[in-house]
Amino acid sequence: MMDFLTSRAFKGRVFVLLMVGLIVLPFFLRPFGLLLVAMWMVHAVAALGLNLTLGYAGQISMAQGAFVGIGAYCTGLMTLAGVPYPIAFLCSGALCFAIGWILGYPALRVQHHYLAFVTLAFSTLVFLVMRNEEWLTNGIYGLTDIPRPILFGWNTGKAQDFYFFTLLMTSMLAFCVWWIIRSPWGRAFIALRENPVRALSLGVDTRRYTLMAFAMGSSIGGFAGALYAPLVQFFEPNSFSLTLSLKLLLMVIVGGSGTFFGPFIGAATEVLLPEWLRIAQGYYLIIYAMLVMVLMMFCPTGIIGLGERIISHLRQKKISSERSAQAQAMGQDKVAQTKSDTQGGAGQ
Amino acid sequence: MAAFIQLFVSGLATGAIYALVAVGFMLLWQTSQTINFAQGEFVMIPAFFVLWAIKILGVGFWPAVGIAVIASLLILGLLFKRAIVDPMLKHGVLPLVISTIALSIFLKEAVKDFYSSQAQPFQAMIPSEDLNLFGAVISSQSIFILLIASGAVLGLNKLLNGTRLGRAMQATAQNPSVARILGIPVERMIMYTFLINALLVALASLMISPIYLAKFTNGDTLGLAAFIAAIVGGFNQVRGAIVGGLILGVIENLAAAYISAQYRGAIPLILLIVVILWRPQGLMGRAEERTV
Numbered sequence: 001m002m003d004f005l006t007s008r009a010f011k012g013r014v015f016v017l018l019m020v021g022l023i024v025l026p027f028f029l030r031p032f033g034l035l036l037v038a039m040w041m042v043h044a045v046a047a048l049g050l051n052l053t054l055g056y057a058g059q060i061s062m063a064q065g066a067f068v069g070i071g072a073y074c075t076g077l078m079t080l081a082g083v084p085y086p087i088a089f090l091c092s093g094a095l096c097f098a099i100g101w102i103l104g105y106p107a108l109r110v111q112h113h114y115l116a117f118v119t120l121a122f123s124t125l126v127f128l129v130m131r132n133e134e135w136l137t138n139g140i141y142g143l144t145d146i147p148r149p150i151l152f153g154w155n156t157g158k159a160q161d162f163y164f165f166t167l168l169m170t171s172m173l174a175f176c177v178w179w180i181i182r183s184p185w186g187r188a189f190i191a192l193r194e195n196p197v198r199a200l201s202l203g204v205d206t207r208r209y210t211l212m213a214f215a216m217g218s219s220i221g222g223f224a225g226a227l228y229a230p231l232v233q234f235f236e237p238n239s240f241s242l243t244l245s246l247k248l249l250l251m252v253i254v255g256g257s258g259t260f261f262g263p264f265i266g267a268a269t270e271v272l273l274p275e276w277l278r279i280a281q282g283y284y285l286i287i288y289a290m291l292v293m294v295l296m297m298f299c300p301t302g303i304i305g306l307g308e309r310i311i312s313h314l315r316q317k318k319i320s321s322e323r324s325a326q327a328q329a330m331g332q333d334k335v336a337q338t339k340s341d342t343q344g345g346a347g348q
Numbered sequence: 349m350a351a352f353i354q355l356f357v358s359g360l361a362t363g364a365i366y367a368l369v370a371v372g373f374m375l376l377w378q379t380s381q382t383i384n385f386a387q388g389e390f391v392m393i394p395a396f397f398v399l400w401a402i403k404i405l406g407v408g409f410w411p412a413v414g415i416a417v418i419a420s421l422l423i424l425g426l427l428f429k430r431a432i433v434d435p436m437l438k439h440g441v442l443p444l445v446i447s448t449i450a451l452s453i454f455l456k457e458a459v460k461d462f463y464s465s466q467a468q469p470f471q472a473m474i475p476s477e478d479l480n481l482f483g484a485v486i487s488s489q490s491i492f493i494l495l496i497a498s499g500a501v502l503g504l505n506k507l508l509n510g511t512r513l514g515r516a517m518q519a520t521a522q523n524p525s526v527a528r529i530l531g532i533p534v535e536r537m538i539m540y541t542f543l544i545n546a547l548l549v550a551l552a553s554l555m556i557s558p559i560y561l562a563k564f565t566n567g568d569t570l571g572l573a574a575f576i577a578a579i580v581g582g583f584n585q586v587r588g589a590i591v592g593g594l595i596l597g598v599i600e601n602l603a604a605a606y607i608s609a610q611y612r613g614a615i616p617l618i619l620l621i622v623v624i625l626w627r628p629q630g631l632m633g634r635a636e637e638r639t640v
Contacts, residue, residue, distance in 0.1 A: 109628060110625075113441070117575055117576075132611065250449065254446075285457045286457045286458060290450075293432060293451060296447040297432075297447070300436075300439040300440075300442075
């Protein structure tokens with residue numbers, strides 16, 4: 001049973017169940033609920049990107065929120081100007097890829113807390129540009145009435161249609177990330193995280209992979225922004241302030257950094273849980289902050305790590321109980337054997 | 349010229365407050381590898397201790413200040429170290445960073461929900477008057493802040509360099525294992541730095557709250573300013589943090605007046621990025637060796 005819980009078949013089954021659940025969900029939820037679940041998916045995509053940079057490649061970034069913002073503004077401005085959505089979507093990713101690549105350069109020079117502050121400064125700078133450059137971003141009034149795409153005659157204007165569209169795009173992006181993690185790229189990222197000097201001496205081009213880790217993670221953030229823009233249809237610079245970057249960082253760590261499903265769980269604690277815990281109302285953030293502190297204290301590997309720890313604990317319990325049962329059985333066998341031996345001896 | 353002097357002096361005053369906060373921030377980093385993302389909130393909170401004491405205990409301003417300083421020492425010094433930093437140290441830097449980010453959310457929300465989300469007027473420690481110096485109008489507040497901050501810095505310097513206790517604290521920061529072998533009670537030294545930090549943020553809070561008004565979001569800008577000051581000046585030197593804080597305060601003020609009020613906040617960030625890329629150890633700092 002416990003082996004089953006961590007087995008591939010079990011993970012596969014959970015995944016299938018989740019997908020089926022997400023597909024039938026719209027038939028039971030009101031538009032607001034749909035918006036919320038779609039919001040969860042968008043945040044999860046952004047966190048997936050950050051997880052690639054932070055969780056796998058070990059490069060701390062406090063700028064993921066800024067990339068979501070850049071992606072959202074890029075898509076918003078382009079679709080408002082009449083550019084077809086797919087082109088705007090790809091441009092958002094490409095733009096964030098390029099900016100993320102440039103942001104990776106400081107990471108070649110400095111590490112850890114310095115890198116955290118460079119990315120933090122970058123995040124605040126992007127926010128200031130969004131707020132102040134009114135000719136481009138419309139300043140504090142933000143962008144309004146962003147159209148939802150019409151793809152191959154499928155109009156995603158209604159809440160339910162757009163939900164399915166978000167689900168489709170999220171699945172595709174998640175698949176891409178899953179593929180990257182399993183590819184040699186992913187292994188190079190992990191090598192970079194575990195021991196950069198060793199990775200370098202083993203022939204991993206750490207310079208290129210550091211830049212790549214930033215660029216890829218950022219472009220996924222950009223794609224999340226490209227989904228966010230038509231989802232909410234209205235946004236302003238405050239949506240992408242430093243708070244969003246910090247929130248995304250918390251999501252990755254709380255879910256479990258360096259695990260594929262961690263960002264999904266982390267995003268759920270930030271986006272879905274507050275709605276279900278409506279009783280707590282204004283106190284939700286206080287409770288959440290306390291839970292994060294307690295979680296970090298006892299299990300810095302996040303919720304996934306906590307789950308794994310519980311499962312391994314249960315398994316160990318089971319193994320030890322099995323072993324004692326076995327020992328007992330063996331003991332009985334021995335008794336039986338000696339009995340039969342003596343009987344046999346008596347018979348001879 | 350008069351306007352320049354005015355901007356310069358008020359910039360120095362803000363910078364002196366940044367410097368106090370940055371020094372505390374840096375002490376924590378040096379002795380216990382704590383990057384305190386709640387440092388800005390630590391400056392925001394003591395002002396509310398004062399307001400709470402006045403409102404609930406009904407005491408006057410000065411007794412309330414005394415209560416706030418004691419509360420800061422106990423909560424932001426002792427409790428912070430015992431309840432949050434100590435259990436996390438073994439997990440490394442990142443979980444502690446996340447934990448202090450959570451703490452900053454917690455402190456902000458606690459003030460918002462249990463006190464007020466509105467900016468609160470806060471009494472200055474001395475009456476505000478305008479002094480006329482060489483044609484420039486300078487607020488007595490600025491002079492007062494500069495005096496108090498210099499006093500605090502000189503006192504701290506005297507403590508760190510002029511006393512046995514201070515040298516023991518420096519030894520702890522530089523090499524805890526050797527310090528322990530030499531018989532220095534390392535744990536107690538680390539606790540002292542947390543208490544010094546609590547004292548510095550309380551002082552900063554009392555001086556800055558009359559200017560900015562006491563508000564739950566004050567910590568955002570103050571925390572960022574402290575990080576920038578600490579990094580620009582040099583992460584491993586007390587005087588670095590002081591120089592960084594003063595430079596930051598002056599540049600911010602002058603940039604707002606002469607370059608762009610909208611991008612007032614951007615200039616320190618650009619300064620930060622340039623310094624990190626060009627001289628990661630900071631203007632005054634020593635280079636740290638890279639470890640494998």
